[in-house]
Amino acid sequence: MIALLIFLIPLLGGIISFVAGAGKKAAHTVFVLSTGALLALTLLGMTSWDQPALQRFSAIWLSSLGSSFSLALLPLGKVLCLLTAIVYFLLALYMTNKVVDRPAAFYGWLLLAQAGMMGVFLAMDALLFYFFWELALIPMYFLCSIWGGPRRIAVTFKFFVYTFLGSVLLLAGLIYLQSLTPEKSFALDAILKLKLTTAQQSWLLWLVLPAFAIKLPLFPFHTWQPDTYEEAPTPVTAVLSAVMVKMGILGLLRWLLPFFPIAAYQWGDVIMGLAVGGIVYASLIAWRQDDLKRLVAYSSIAHIGLMGAAAFAANTLAIQGLCFQLFAHGINILGMWLLVDLIERNLGTRKISELGGLAQHSPTLTLFMIIIALANIALPLTNGFVGELLMFTGLLATKSNYYWVLAAVAGLGIILSAVYTLGMIRSVFYGERNAVTGKPVLVSVPEQLVLFVIVLLVLFFGLFPQPLLDMTKEYAEQLFSQVDISYLFRKF
Amino acid sequence: MNALLVSALWGVVMMFGGILIKQTAVVRYLAIAGVAILLGLNLAEMQGWQLIAIDTTGMLQFDTYALLLNSILLAAVLCYLLLSGSAMEKIGANLADYLALLFFVSSGMMMVSAFESLLILFLGIEIITIPLYILTGSDKKNLKSNEASLKYFLLGAFSSGILLMGITLVYGARGSFALSGVADSIRLSISLMIAGMLLLLIAMAFKVSAAPFHFWTPDVYDGAPTVFTSFMATVVKVAVFAAMVRLFDRSFALQQNAWQWWVAVIAGLTLFIGNITAVFQQSVKRMLAYSSIAQAGFMLLAVYAMNTTAKEGLLLYAASYSLATIGIFAVLTRMKDYSFEAFNGLAGRYPWVAASLAIFFLSLAGIPLTGGFLAKFYMIKAALGLSIGLALFALLMAVVSVYYYFRVIQAMYFKPVAQPDALAFDKSFTGLLLLVALLVVMLGLFPEWLIACLYF
Numbered sequence: 001m002i003a004l005l006i007f008l009i010p011l012l013g014g015i016i017s018f019v020a021g022a023g024k025k026a027a028h029t030v031f032v033l034s035t036g037a038l039l040a041l042t043l044l045g046m047t048s049w050d051q052p053a054l055q056r057f058s059a060i061w062l063s064s065l066g067s068s069f070s071l072a073l074l075p076l077g078k079v080l081c082l083l084t085a086i087v088y089f090l091l092a093l094y095m096t097n098k099v100v101d102r103p104a105a106f107y108g109w110l111l112l113a114q115a116g117m118m119g120v121f122l123a124m125d126a127l128l129f130y131f132f133w134e135l136a137l138i139p140m141y142f143l144c145s146i147w148g149g150p151r152r153i154a155v156t157f158k159f160f161v162y163t164f165l166g167s168v169l170l171l172a173g174l175i176y177l178q179s180l181t182p183e184k185s186f187a188l189d190a191i192l193k194l195k196l197t198t199a200q201q202s203w204l205l206w207l208v209l210p211a212f213a214i215k216l217p218l219f220p221f222h223t224w225q226p227d228t229y230e231e232a233p234t235p236v237t238a239v240l241s242a243v244m245v246k247m248g249i250l251g252l253l254r255w256l257l258p259f260f261p262i263a264a265y266q267w268g269d270v271i272m273g274l275a276v277g278g279i280v281y282a283s284l285i286a287w288r289q290d291d292l293k294r295l296v297a298y299s300s301i302a303h304i305g306l307m308g309a310a311a312f313a314a315n316t317l318a319i320q321g322l323c324f325q326l327f328a329h330g331i332n333i334l335g336m337w338l339l340v341d342l343i344e345r346n347l348g349t350r351k352i353s354e355l356g357g358l359a360q361h362s363p364t365l366t367l368f369m370i371i372i373a374l375a376n377i378a379l380p381l382t383n384g385f386v387g388e389l390l391m392f393t394g395l396l397a398t399k400s401n402y403y404w405v406l407a408a409v410a411g412l413g414i415i416l417s418a419v420y421t422l423g424m425i426r427s428v429f430y431g432e433r434n435a436v437t438g439k440p441v442l443v444s445v446p447e448q449l450v451l452f453v454i455v456l457l458v459l460f461f462g463l464f465p466q467p468l469l470d471m472t473k474e475y476a477e478q479l480f481s482q483v484d485i486s487y488l489f490r491k492f
Numbered sequence: 493m494n495a496l497l498v499s500a501l502w503g504v505v506m507m508f509g510g511i512l513i514k515q516t517a518v519v520r521y522l523a524i525a526g527v528a529i530l531l532g533l534n535l536a537e538m539q540g541w542q543l544i545a546i547d548t549t550g551m552l553q554f555d556t557y558a559l560l561l562n563s564i565l566l567a568a569v570l571c572y573l574l575l576s577g578s579a580m581e582k583i584g585a586n587l588a589d590y591l592a593l594l595f596f597v598s599s600g601m602m603m604v605s606a607f608e609s610l611l612i613l614f615l616g617i618e619i620i621t622i623p624l625y626i627l628t629g630s631d632k633k634n635l636k637s638n639e640a641s642l643k644y645f646l647l648g649a650f651s652s653g654i655l656l657m658g659i660t661l662v663y664g665a666r667g668s669f670a671l672s673g674v675a676d677s678i679r680l681s682i683s684l685m686i687a688g689m690l691l692l693l694i695a696m697a698f699k700v701s702a703a704p705f706h707f708w709t710p711d712v713y714d715g716a717p718t719v720f721t722s723f724m725a726t727v728v729k730v731a732v733f734a735a736m737v738r739l740f741d742r743s744f745a746l747q748q749n750a751w752q753w754w755v756a757v758i759a760g761l762t763l764f765i766g767n768i769t770a771v772f773q774q775s776v777k778r779m780l781a782y783s784s785i786a787q788a789g790f791m792l793l794a795v796y797a798m799n800t801t802a803k804e805g806l807l808l809y810a811a812s813y814s815l816a817t818i819g820i821f822a823v824l825t826r827m828k829d830y831s832f833e834a835f836n837g838l839a840g841r842y843p844w845v846a847a848s849l850a851i852f853f854l855s856l857a858g859i860p861l862t863g864g865f866l867a868k869f870y871m872i873k874a875a876l877g878l879s880i881g882l883a884l885f886a887l888l889m890a891v892v893s894v895y896y897y898f899r900v901i902q903a904m905y906f907k908p909v910a911q912p913d914a915l916a917f918d919k920s921f922t923g924l925l926l927l928v929a930l931l932v933v934m935l936g937l938f939p940e941w942l943i944a945c946l947y948f
Binding site: 062063064065130131134135138142145146152153157160161164165168169171172175176179 | 854859860861869872873876877880883884887888890891894895898902905906907939940943944
């Protein structure tokens with residue numbers, strides 16, 4: 001029941017916002033109420049309403065196609081739903097008193113996108129999963145194309161076509177899997193019981209992987225991402241990078257690795273190689289960026305690269321770290337985007353070369369930025385450290401012959417992330433003030449509150465990561481131990 | 493049988509109505525009432541109620557599939573008349589005659605959906621196409637319309653000749669025009685049979701505008717008055733598809749190995765040529781003509797796979813494709829010009845019209861939550877078991893189709909308007925359009941309401 005509500009609240013909120021949000025205030029109020037209610041409900045779902053009966057929901061839908069409307073709030077989904085609820089609520093607070101063109105549609109689309117993403121995190125049926133996957137995409141298409149920057153139409157269309165291409169291949173893979181199941185069912189459990197041969201696993205992996213790799217994005221499927229992040233309005237960019245990319249990770253963990261474990265191991269070296277190669281590649285490009293948004297976009301590719309590699313490292317440590325990092329990365333990157341947005345709103349530019357000396361006038365902003373940036377580099381005592389350390393350890397423990405190469409390259413990426421992040425802080429916040437940065441960056445009370453909460457979350461989970469780790473402990477341990485490949489061995 | 497008889501009769505009623513009634517609106521309402529009655533009678537027949545029992549000596553058989561398809565077609569015609577009926581008045585003075593011809597076409601569609609004899613197939617196809625030649629050229633003072641009509645007539649007559657030749661050869665091999673029941677004699681002359689069958693395949697490919705027999709389509713669809721293009725590209729095309737499925741399912745099931753690969757090649761070519769050429773069009777009308785070729789490519793997957801999924805899917809395809817395309821054309825007939833730029837900023841001025849159009853285009857592109865997605869889903873599912881390569885190719889082509897369908901959405905929502913001029917979208921039209929859009933969405937959410945009619 002609670003799973004259904006988590007999906008329904010944003011859906012209804014979105015519809016209400018479209019219909020009733022004519023005034024500027026009304027739409028924002030609906031947005032705050034809807035996201036607030038959802039956050040409260042999600043927290044309740046984590047704690048006191050933790051019974052399995054409440055967390056599953058199933059209804060008959062498209063049964064002649066072998067599908068059903070079944071949702072469940074499982075550990076991995078819990079982390080992601082919590083993240084989505086927190087990010088949206090913080091965003092709602094942040095948007096207080098901000099002027100948005102056509103607010104009813106803006107907040108309406110945002111809420112519909114949230115409904116789609118929640119659906120993706122909850123779906124227990126492959127076709128339903130695909131429906132939600134697309135339901136999350138369409139609102140993003142409109143959000144970026146209507147409210148974005150000057151090159152928005154072409155850039156968003158590129159994003160859409162990329163994602164849609166991945167999606168249809170995913171759909172083909174899912175239909176094929178369904179046709180193999182004895183009961184012709186799209187249910188996750190039915191597909192998990194399939195006994196696929198090594199060859200089948202291999203080509204199905206490559207059919208399904210692009211959808212998730214494009215969404216993440218993993219190198220070399222990333223070319224849509226910096227453009228889209230740059231052109232999209234910053235709140236939408238925040239949703240895209242904090243929450244939406246996590247759909248890709250969830251796809252890998254729930255809809256790819258358990259289905260094709262052998263192929264994932266076979267191709268693991270290639271995919272992990274691409275992923276860690278992408279880290280260095282993106283970090284080097286981030287280093288040379290002059291635009292704050294593009295810098296954060298490339299840094300996001302780098303961080304996601306490590307997460308993608310961890311998913312294929314195939315051991316408990318890496319998965320545990322990944323689950324933690326899903327949450328931590330979402331919070332950190334949200335902070336980064338909001339700070340970039342603050343600078344751009346106040347000073348009218350986000351060119352690093354035009355900025356400088358912000359620390360003299362805006363100490364609050366600087367303090368927030370430094371803490372969040374340090375979390376982004378994964379310094380100890382921040383939440384970024386816990387996740388990246390675990391993933392790194394997991395990468396070293398992977399059963400690949402090249403584990404030390406992978407780890408070394410990924411380590412280089414982490415060093416580079418310190419280089420470009422600290423370099424950015426030096427040139428934006430320190431040094432001489434100039435004409436552009438003459439006036440201070442004003443941080444209003446709601447903005448301060450939001451940033452304070454983000455910093456609090458960064459430090460809290462940096463110091464006490466255990467509650468979040470406990471949530472996914474069992475999941476990480478079971479993910480690979482449950483895989484049964486004994487049928488592939490020849491009987492003697 | 494009900495709808496077939498009454499539609500032929502109502503055509504005559506319309507012709508006389510045109511002489512007796514002078515107000516065009518009344519004539520139009522008479523036609524709408526006629527289609528509504530047809531739909532009612534057809535639905536009644538699905539419940540087992542017949543006007544008169546006629547012995548067709550097994551040449552026609554109205555089974556559940558045929559009746560359900562007829563209901564879908566008639567419902568689409570009803571939507572079509574309600575949405576675009578008024579645009580017909582602008583073409584010429586002979587409104588009643590146009591409508592009478594539409595009723596004759598409808599009776600032809602009822603025939604090709606239920607034929608059991610190759611003769612009836614030929615008869616039905618001719619009854620469909622001859623009125624269409626006239627309707628294509630109905631804009632008499634327009635040179636393009638005349639050219640289109642002549643082109644359509646020449647190529648149509650040519651393909652009818654091929655059709656007849658094919659029927660003759662099959663008759664020679666079987667000694668009967670019947671679709672089924674003569675399976676024993678097939679062994680007699682297999683080469684004659686195969687030759688006839690391939691000629692039939694070519695002729696049907698002509699009629700559904702499948703590549704490489706599609707060359708007439710863009711010119712004819714572009715030249716014909718937009719109202720009639722809408723009719724030809726949707727209901728008629730779907731009806732001929734149903735005929736094709738029925739023909740190859742009932743008559744040539746045993747020779748499936750011989751024609752299946754030809755159909756696969758035709759489907760692949762149609763998908764490729766339709767989608768790629770549509771990308772380069774500068775006029776929405778012409779783009780829709782190529783899009784109809786592309787969609788035909790998808791429907792050909794049903795002929796290729798020829799299993800239960802495919803046949804169920806074709807019904808869904810018929811409904812969602814027809815409704816969406818009729819809706820788009822209805823808006824197009826009310827536009828000042830047919831370029832993509834004409835749609836700029838439509839969302840700001842007519843939000844509901846734009847929203848409906850967006851749903852139609854999303855459905856044609858096959859985005860989930862619309863009928864178009866599930867229709868494509870059925871086709872892919874049907875074909876995937878036979879040929880993964882063809883199914884993947886079709887999906888890739890669906891991605892290409894996003895390019896040209898989304899151009900209109902981009903124009904409506906994201907591009908500013910240069911000089912806003914008032915368009916004729918009144919309240920009732922907008923409401924009706926929204927209703928059709930809602931139907932398309934419902935098909936995408938609960939397709940079982942439609943499919944279940946086949947079995948219960």
